[in-house]
Amino acid sequence: MSPVLRLEGLHKSFDNLEVLKGIDLEVARGEVVVLLGASGSGKSTMLRCINFMEMPTAGRIHFDGDLVGRERNGRVQYKEEELTRLRARVGMVFQQFNLFPHMTALQNVMEGPRTVLRCDARECQRRGETYLNKVGLGWKANDYPARLSGGQQQRVAIARALAMEPEIMLFDEATSALDPELVGEVLETMKGLAEEGKTMLIVTHELGFAYTVADRVLFLSEGRILEQGTPSEVLTYPKQQGTKNFLRGHGTFRLPEPQID
Ligand SMILES: Nc1ncnc2c1ncn2[C@@H]1O[C@H](COP(=O)(O)OP(=O)(O)OP(=O)(O)O)[C@@H](O)[C@H]1O
Numbered sequence: 001m002s003p004v005l006r007l008e009g010l011h012k013s014f015d016n017l018e019v020l021k022g023i024d025l026e027v028a029r030g031e032v033v034v035l036l037g038a039s040g041s042g043k044s045t046m047l048r049c050i051n052f053m054e055m056p057t058a059g060r061i062h063f064d065g066d067l068v069g070r071e072r073n074g075r076v077q078y079k080e081e082e083l084t085r086l087r088a089r090v091g092m093v094f095q096q097f098n099l100f101p102h103m104t105a106l107q108n109v110m111e112g113p114r115t116v117l118r119c120d121a122r123e124c125q126r127r128g129e130t131y132l133n134k135v136g137l138g139w140k141a142n143d144y145p146a147r148l149s150g151g152q153q154q155r156v157a158i159a160r161a162l163a164m165e166p167e168i169m170l171f172d173e174a175t176s177a178l179d180p181e182l183v184g185e186v187l188e189t190m191k192g193l194a195e196e197g198k199t200m201l202i203v204t205h206e207l208g209f210a211y212t213v214a215d216r217v218l219f220l221s222e223g224r225i226l227e228q229g230t231p232s233e234v235l236t237y238p239k240q241q242g243t244k245n246f247l248r249g250h251g252t253f254r255l256p257e258p259q260i261d
């Protein structure tokens, strides 16, 4: 079976600054991949290239085995209609949830299916209710974002992305803007999706979460994947000095307690 996502030699430069220097990555269906790396290493740029919020400078992106765009003389050319269709297949959750303030929680979740997918009213309602319930906020359907806590707003933003029924969900530091006491509910929601088999690529600094939820952890350094492996391989027994330095700077990470009978 083809991987949901395959990156081949992905490069991205901004003027003279080369941010991504050749990323190769496959994400299998149902796989949960956590992407770690220091500030400025290119994590957000990588996610933004995957849904074409930024255009790659070079390299190829495949979804379900199909190349996005058309290759001519070694360069990939993209058509806006194809990118629009593709963006609907990739769910994205940001640090800033950016809900529409003049719409209720339910209307926020229904908006993508209504305007982008042009689902009929019944289907929009079904998706709205289904995905708000999935994040545990069916009871807040008629509340406006201003009346929701930050954690609840972020869960609505997750429901909004899920309502498009995307093939992969990308999370860019989804809990970084939240007060510490609200982080847990959002991580629990994400963990639930992982357990259900959603394919996810997650940028986070929550190493405990990465340890328990990820199938694979990648460490990005200066635009390259420096190291990758199981959570235990990367987080407990890192091989590369760059990974070790990064983990040393995240002193709050605690391993699960040893299980002794
Ligand atoms: N639109 C842009 N124009 C110019 N430079 C940019 C742009 N977006 C990102 N960069 C630069 O690309 C580099 C990587 O940025 P990116 O946001 O991908 O890092 P990051 O790993 O997500 O960092 P953080 O952990 O702080 O979010 C940085 O040097 C940044 O200044």
Ligand SMILES: [Mg+2]
Pocket (backbone or CB within 6 Å): 043, 044, 045, 172
């Ligand atoms: Mg970032």
